[in-house]
Amino acid sequence: MDLRLLTAEPSEAERAAIDAVAGAPEANGRRVARADRDGRHLLLPALRAAQRRVGWVSEGALGYACRRLDVPPADAYGVASFYALLALEERPADVLHVCTDLACRLAGATVPEGAHPSPCLGLCERAPASLRTTAGEEPRELQLPETGPPLPQAGADGLRLLRRIAAGVDPESLEAYRASGGYAALARALELGREGVLEAIDASHLLGRGGAAFPTGAKWQAVAHQPALPHYLVCNADESEPGTFKDRTLMEGDPFALVEAMTIAAFAAGCEHGYVYVRAEYPLAHARLEHAFAQARAAGLLGDDVLGAGFTFDIELRIGAGAYVCGEETALFQSIEGYRGEPRNKPPFPVEVGLFGKPTVVNNVETLANVPHILAGGGAADTRLFCVSGHVARPGLYELPLGTALNELLELAGARPPKAVLLGGAAGSFLRPDQLDLELSFEATRAAGISLGSGVVLVFDESADLVDAVLRIAEFFRDESCGQCVPCRVGTVRQEEALKRLASGRANGDEREVLADLEQVMRDASICGLGQTAASAVRSAIENLGVLA
Amino acid sequence: MSQVELTVNGLTVRVDEGSTILDACRKLEIETPTLCYADTLAPVNVCRVCVVEVEGSRVLVPSCSRKVEPGMAVHTDSPRVRTSRRMVLELLGSSVDLSRADDAQRYIAEYGARPERFGPDAATVAKPVKVDNDLYVRDYSRCILCYKCVEACGEEYQNTFAIAVAGRGFGAHISTELDVALPESACVYCGNCVAVCPTGALVGKAEFDLREAGTWDESRQEQVQTVCPYCGVGCNLTLHVQDGDIVKVTSPDDHDVTRGNLCVKGRFGYQFVQNRRAE
Numbered sequence: 001m002d003l004r005l006l007t008a009e010p011s012e013a014e015r016a017a018i019d020a021v022a023g024a025p026e027a028n029g030r031r032v033a034r035a036d037r038d039g040r041h042l043l044l045p046a047l048r049a050a051q052r053r054v055g056w057v058s059e060g061a062l063g064y065a066c067r068r069l070d071v072p073p074a075d076a077y078g079v080a081s082f083y084a085l086l087a088l089e090e091r092p093a094d095v096l097h098v099c100t101d102l103a104c105r106l107a108g109a110t111v112p113e114g115a116h117p118s119p120c121l122g123l124c125e126r127a128p129a130s131l132r133t134t135a136g137e138e139p140r141e142l143q144l145p146e147t148g149p150p151l152p153q154a155g156a157d158g159l160r161l162l163r164r165i166a167a168g169v170d171p172e173s174l175e176a177y178r179a180s181g182g183y184a185a186l187a188r189a190l191e192l193g194r195e196g197v198l199e200a201i202d203a204s205h206l207l208g209r210g211g212a213a214f215p216t217g218a219k220w221q222a223v224a225h226q227p228a229l230p231h232y233l234v235c236n237a238d239e240s241e242p243g244t245f246k247d248r249t250l251m252e253g254d255p256f257a258l259v260e261a262m263t264i265a266a267f268a269a270g271c272e273h274g275y276v277y278v279r280a281e282y283p284l285a286h287a288r289l290e291h292a293f294a295q296a297r298a299a300g301l302l303g304d305d306v307l308g309a310g311f312t313f314d315i316e317l318r319i320g321a322g323a324y325v326c327g328e329e330t331a332l333f334q335s336i337e338g339y340r341g342e343p344r345n346k347p348p349f350p351v352e353v354g355l356f357g358k359p360t361v362v363n364n365v366e367t368l369a370n371v372p373h374i375l376a377g378g379g380a381a382d383t384r385l386f387c388v389s390g391h392v393a394r395p396g397l398y399e400l401p402l403g404t405a406l407n408e409l410l411e412l413a414g415a416r417p418p419k420a421v422l423l424g425g426a427a428g429s430f431l432r433p434d435q436l437d438l439e440l441s442f443e444a445t446r447a448a449g450i451s452l453g454s455g456v457v458l459v460f461d462e463s464a465d466l467v468d469a470v471l472r473i474a475e476f477f478r479d480e481s482c483g484q485c486v487p488c489r490v491g492t493v494r495q496e497e498a499l500k501r502l503a504s505g506r507a508n509g510d511e512r513e514v515l516a517d518l519e520q521v522m523r524d525a526s527i528c529g530l531g532q533t534a535a536s537a538v539r540s541a542i543e544n545l546g547v548l549a
Numbered sequence: 550m551s552q553v554e555l556t557v558n559g560l561t562v563r564v565d566e567g568s569t570i571l572d573a574c575r576k577l578e579i580e581t582p583t584l585c586y587a588d589t590l591a592p593v594n595v596c597r598v599c600v601v602e603v604e605g606s607r608v609l610v611p612s613c614s615r616k617v618e619p620g621m622a623v624h625t626d627s628p629r630v631r632t633s634r635r636m637v638l639e640l641l642g643s644s645v646d647l648s649r650a651d652d653a654q655r656y657i658a659e660y661g662a663r664p665e666r667f668g669p670d671a672a673t674v675a676k677p678v679k680v681d682n683d684l685y686v687r688d689y690s691r692c693i694l695c696y697k698c699v700e701a702c703g704e705e706y707q708n709t710f711a712i713a714v715a716g717r718g719f720g721a722h723i724s725t726e727l728d729v730a731l732p733e734s735a736c737v738y739c740g741n742c743v744a745v746c747p748t749g750a751l752v753g754k755a756e757f758d759l760r761e762a763g764t765w766d767e768s769r770q771e772q773v774q775t776v777c778p779y780c781g782v783g784c785n786l787t788l789h790v791q792d793g794d795i796v797k798v799t800s801p802d803d804h805d806v807t808r809g810n811l812c813v814k815g816r817f818g819y820q821f822v823q824n825r826r827a828e
Contacts, residue, residue, distance in 0.1 A: 003710065004735035006726060059727060072703075072710030073726035074735065081715040081724075088727075323717075340714065345594050345614055483694070483714070483721030485595050487633070490640035493672050493719045501668075508668060521636035524609045524629060525597040532608060 006063030006073050010050075013137075014061040017053035021046045022068040039069035041356075043338035044321060047080055048280070052139035055095075056087040071338070082340040082482070084119075085133075085280050085322030093135040097121070097281075101242045101476065102422065102458055102469055103389040104128040119324065119476055120242035121281050124389035124458075125149060125396040131281055141283035151249075152388075152396040152413065160383050161369045162399045165253035171288055174295040177256035183301065185372035189264045190309045197268040197375065198224055204374040206381040209246075210236055210327070210364030211427070211453045212529070213442050219361055222351035223269040226359035233266045233274035234336070234355055234362045238320055238327040240279055241425035242476060243456035246385040247365035249397045251278065251285035254369070255292035259315065261368035263306060264375060266313040269361045274315040277332050280322055289317055324480035328528045329354075329362045331482065342484040343528035366455075384440065384452065388413045390422075390459035403441045409457060410436060416461040420545050424453025426473045427533035429540040430466075430547075450540075467503050467548060470541045474499050477534040488531030491522045495535060502548040512549075515542070555621040570601055570612035570623055579625055582634060582656040584641075585695035586613040587745055589808045590705055593696045598637045598656065601625045609633055631660060638662035643671045644719075646690045649749030653693075672719065681730040684738050684817045686757040689722060691750035698723060698742035698751060706810050711735040712742065740816040744799060744809050753817070755796050766791065777815040782806075784815050795819045 010018065019025060021042055043065060050061035057080050066076045080086050085097075096115040098104075103124035111117050115130070123129035126148035134140045153159060154166045163180075170176040177183070189197045202217030223231050235258065239247040251258060262274050278285055293315055296302040304312050323341045325331045330344035333355045354360025370381040386398045386409055393414025400409060406421070421431045423438075429450040431438065438448060445452050460466060474496040483489045495518050498511045519535035526532050541547040552563045557570075557577055564573045569592070574581045585596035594611035601612045604622040609630065612623075624630060638657050642664025647653045657664070679687040696714065703710050711734050715724035725734035743751040752760075759765035773788040784807045789797040798816050802809040 002708075062727075072713070072735065074713040074715075074724065075703075075710055077724065077726040077728075078713035078715040082717050084717075345611065347615075478718060481718040483716070483718045485597050486637050486640050486693070487597055489694070489719055489721065490644050491636075494640065494643070494667055497667065497671060510666065514666065517632065517636055520629075521633045521640070525600045525633040525637065526608075527595070527597075 003066070003070070003072050005067050006059060008059040008063050010058070010060035010064040011054065013053050014050045014058065015064055017049040018046045018061065018065050018068060021049045022065075025068060040071055040338040041336060043069055043071055043076060043079055044083075044335060045318070047076075047086055048319060048321060051086060052133075052135055053137075055093040055135035056090050058090070062088075069338070079338065079340050083321035083323050084479075095133050097131040097133065099123065099127070099129045099131075100472075102426070102472060103243055103395075105468065105472060106390050106460070106464060118281075119479065120240065120244070122239055122245040122248050122279070123148065124243055124245055124387065127389060127395075131283075141280075143282075143284060149394070149396055152394040153398060158383075158401070159399050160373045160378065161250065161366065161385060162253075162397065164257070165249065169254070171253050171255055172291055174256060174292075174299055174301075177254075181376065182256055182372075183260055185375040186260050186263055186267075186301075186307065188375045188377075189267055190307065192375070194224065194268050194270070197264060200375055201268070201371065204370075204381050206367065206370050206374065207442055208364055209366035209370075209384070209455070211241070211424070211451065213452075216363060216367055219351055219363070220265065220269045223271075223359045223361045226352065228352075228359055230273065230358055231269055231271040232355040232358055232360040233262060233269065233271035234329075234332065234360055235262055235274065235276040235365060235368060236327060236329060236332060236362055237276050237278040237282075237285070237365045238332060239282075239365070239454065240324040240327050241427060241454040241456060242473075243387055243389060243422065243425045243458045244454040245387050245389075246397055246455055248282050248285055250365050250369050250385075251282070252288050255285075255288040256296070257369055257372060258289070258365060259292050259296050259302065261371040262315055263301065263313055264371050265361055265363065265368060267306075267309075267311055271361065272312050272314075274313065275318050275336055275355070276315060277318045277320065277326070277336060279320045279326075286317060286319060293317070323482075324476075325482045325528070325530050328530060331528065332362070333360070340482070342482050343530075345527055384455060386440070386455045386457050388415075388457045388459070391416045391418070391461035391464065392459050400440065403439050403444070405436075406431070406438045406440055406457070407436045409440065410459065413457075413459075415459045418459050419462050419464055420460045420466060420541075422456065422458040422460070422469070422537065424451050425456040425458075425537075426476050427451075427529070427536055428453045428456060429537060430545050432544055435544075466541065466545060470538055470547055471496070471499055471503060473537050477530070481530065481534070485525070485527045485531065487521045487524075488526045488528075488534060491518045491526075491531065492534050494518055495522075495538065499538065499548060512542075515539070553617045553619050555617050555619065555623060557623040558625055564617055566617075568617050570603075570610070570615050570617060570621075571599060573617055573623070574601075574612060574625060581612055581625060582652070582659075583613055584650075584653060584693060584747055585697065587697055587747075589802050590697055590700050590745065593700065596637065596641075596693065596695055598634055600630060600633050600637075602627050602630050635660040635662045639664045639666065641693050643667045644673050645693050645748070646673075646675070646688075647693075647748060649691060650693070650747060652747060674719075674722070679730070680754075680757070682732055682738070683754055684813070685740055685743050685751060685753050687723075687731075688750050688752065691748045692723060693748055693750075694721060694723070695747060697745040697747065701741040701745045701810070702736075706808070707737070707739050707741050709735055709737050709739070711737070738813040738817060739811060740813070741810045743816075744811075753797050759791070759796060765796075770796065777811070779814045779818065784811055786811070786815060788819070794823055
């Protein structure tokens with residue numbers, strides 16, 4: 001493109017950081033070299049690299065990224081200003097992001113002076129939590145506290161997805177992974193062949209664990225049989241639903257299982273290239289995955305001719321920059337492609353028109369984690385992970401057979417007598433104490449008109465301030481709306497305003513009607529699931545708990 | 550081209566394959582409100598005022614972009630549809646100055662929308678008018694974020710990419726790089742963004758000045774069709790003339806070549822015609 005570029009120059013450090021992402025520049029003066037003209041998808045990695053080096057995205061860095069990647073400056077500014085973790089104003093190299101979301105509020109989170117409040121950091125089992133980012137020659141990100149409580153079910157029988165983590169298998173050792181049964185499933189997949197794997201996954205009735213519960217087998221089949229090439233595989237690890245930390249636990253604790261599962265998925269659906277899109281707030285997961293990818297490549301388990309079986313597959317890590325909406329699959333594609341995380345209208349669905357416009361399998365981490373167990377003889381996918389936090393004695397990640405009663409899980413976790421339980425996160429529903437015999441299965445929750453969502457079980461005891469929780473949920477959606485469609489962009493603002501009026505006693509009498517109308521327009525007319533569920537928990541708090549009613 | 554048969558409000562209609570539900574509605578002369586849609590641009594389906602109910606669909610669908618399918622049963626006047634359309638109008642009307650958005654005003658009346666119901670403290674997008682050049686003015690208090698200007702400036706027409714949507718959520722707004730003033734931006738003043746703006750957020754400086762002075766009066770204006778005198782392309786021009794002065798230049802949307810677009814000379818280079826009084 002013939003672009004008018006910014007005149008500000010980057011510092012040497014910024015230039016080096018961006019070149020490390022974009023590759024060495026071709027000698028072509030200030031003009032964009034031909035080789036750089038399809039680099040748009042590297043925009044977010046380039047901006048992230050510059051910020052990690054100097055602490056923010058300066059005009060010089062933004063301009064240099066545009067020049068290297070052939071992106072119009074206004075467009076790149078639109079992208080940079082979309083993501084909450086990218087700073088467009090100079091700030092100290094060291095920044096503390098303090099979680100002020102649901103679980104951390106219950107644990108008394110406070111934001112020290114100079115620190116930045118943050119939406120849920122996915123560290124709910126060790127609340128209150130924060131994330132320290134340090135820019136420099138050796139940039140660092142640190143989750144605080146650095147470690148959480150041990151897995152509550154360590155030593156328990158019947159664990160599948162959490163088996164290795166509970167047994168303390170070294171997540172940095174491919175040998176340990178293999179010694180604990182790893183890569184048996186890929187071997188089995190190669191025996192079964194593509195169609196055999198597709199049939200096995202279909203027969204397992206595995207449903208997506210990211211929240212929408214779509215049948216995984218149907219997705220794989222649809223992509224496998226698309227004539228358009230290439231096919232892509234994307235693992236959605238942008239886990240940002242408040243109260244959710246299951247995917248982080250899996251990536252940190254059993255990263256090779258994800259690599260193996262993705263390899264099987266890629267084999268079945270005919271994908272040569274896979275991406276794992278992980279939220280920026282999960283630095284340990286980034287490190288563990290990169291390490292696992294490298295080990296797998298070295299062992300011939302990724303790359304050309306995987307295991308000598310004649311198929312090619314490799315995985316690339318992509319890191320977000322602070323946007324809940326990028327967990328929506330099409331927003332995630334936009335983000336990987338170097339755009340603002342604005343969801344696309346569906347149809348067309350990703351299985352036809354996905355990443356880079358090509359047929360794409362998108363699966364959540366937990367969904368994929370089920371795959372090796374299905375193939376290695378487990379058959380059905382009949383357990384589910386639950387992220388338990390809030391007022392419980394043993395917060396953490398639990399794996400239970402689908403169909404377990406919520407009561408039973410609460411007892412396992414040592415929950416204090418609850419005033420309410422939030423199931424499914426900010427996009428989920430509040431339950432009353434008399435509803436806790438609910439069976440935790442897709443069917444039973446659907447029949448009750450609620451969703452297991454991402455497996456959040458957040459317990460509020462008698463001392464909890466539910467009005468505060470509801471206002472926080474409303475604030476969360478207002479902050480995280482991408483701003484593309486009117487129902488969500490303005491609706492989330494009006495929802496928060498009405499709730500604040502109710503909470504402060506300034507109600508003018510028609511808030512209930514306003515909230516009901518907002519719920520309807522957001523659910524019916526928003527482009528994506530964020531807007532469609534932005535009033536779900538709020539409504540359940542009002543209708544089911546009588547909060548602000 | 551093969552045809553697709555569907556029903557809209559119980560009426561059977563056949564349209565070309567690849568048509569949208571909006572196309573089918575128009576064929577049946579069912580009026581459908583649109584704000585972010587333009588005949589000359591690819592639909593971005595963001596305003597959601599054109600939503601309709603499709604049987605079997607969990608949520609409403611944007612008629613401007615959803616392609617027809619055989620046997621589709623569409624409802625454009627169900628309570629669900631009317632509620633969502635009314636709410637979209639109330640949300641926009643309560644946050645944006647729609648006083649010069651004629652279509653939006655008409656829809657607000659038609660759907661009985663009451664933007665004032667959110668109270669006097671409802672947040673708005675109000676911000677100071679940007680007057681930073683002699684050719685056009687940006688009043689983003691009137692912006693509904695329909696993306697048309699961005700599309701016209703970018704890959705749909707001009708390929709200048711001077712503006713984009715920046716920020717997020719309610720803070721999302723149309724912006725140059727780093728919010729610099731237009732003269733420092735990549736803008737080439739073709740004014741194709743002005744041409745597609747449906748709410749008066751983008752307006753020629755001449756029109757802006759007359760409106761400020763209270764003398765802008767479309768009832769006193771005549772439209773004169775002519776051909777641009779500058780280059781050999783020969784774009785059609787529509788001169789909007791008030792009291793003998795050209796006050797605005799547009800180009801017909803239905804012209805195969807220009808599709809409503811012009812360059813800086815055609816759109817803004819008309820002063821030489823009326824410099825007579827300065828002599």
